[in-house]
């Protein structure tokens with residue numbers, strides 16, 4: 248195998264591990280961020296609701312006080328009614344009495360409205376408190392997972408990054424550029440083993456024989472012509488898949504696919 252091919256395969260193996268580590272953490276940072284966002288939104292609304300409840304309590308007290316004051320006035324007007332000496336005075340007093348009664352009704356109605364609003368808000372606050380508690384514990388759990396995964400992988404990532412740098416330094420720059428260009432375009436996978444499928448065949452005596460059949464790219468699974476497969480097996484130069492552009496190599500373990508193979512591994 249040309250030296251660079253083997254080094255590129257090593258480089259890919261390191262990159263594959265780094266990709267797996269990123270995948271492992273994959274959803275956790277997003278989940279943690281989303282949960283934190285949801286809790287913040289609920290907390291903000293909770294604060295607004297609580298402030299409103301305080302205002303409602305004050306407004307209710309104010310209306311109750313108004314009613315008390317108006318009732319006192321009303322009683323005074325009603326007492327004065329017996330002492331009036333003119334029609335004009337009588338009319339003025341009855342007008343005051345009517346207004347007072349209307350004001351009491353208005354305040355009583357307002358108290359009912361406020362009470363209704365407060366009941367709804369109390370429910371909302373109760374629900375929000377539970378939501379925050381529930382989401383808070385989920386967040387704590389996910390954060391712990393994420394921290395743990397970060398701590399766990401930190402040293403591995405560090406080790407792999409060092410290995411990667413070492414290998415990269417030993418590979419001529421033009422190969423690295425080629426590899427990086429393909430990897431960027433192809434989800435981080437620049438070089439893959441070619442796959443050769445073997446078919447099971449039984450002869451008349453019942454002996455099983457494996458016949459090599461179609462060869463394909465280990466990534467895009469598109470056909471690799473026999474002539475190309477021969478060249479790949481020679482491993483004397485870099486050969487690309489005609490369809491996905493990735494570099495192809497032969498590896499006895501990963502390239503030969505038998506009917507019993509359940510999984511294709513690199």
Ligand SMILES: [Zn+2]
Nearest residue numbers: 464467488491
């Ligand atoms: Zn391909």
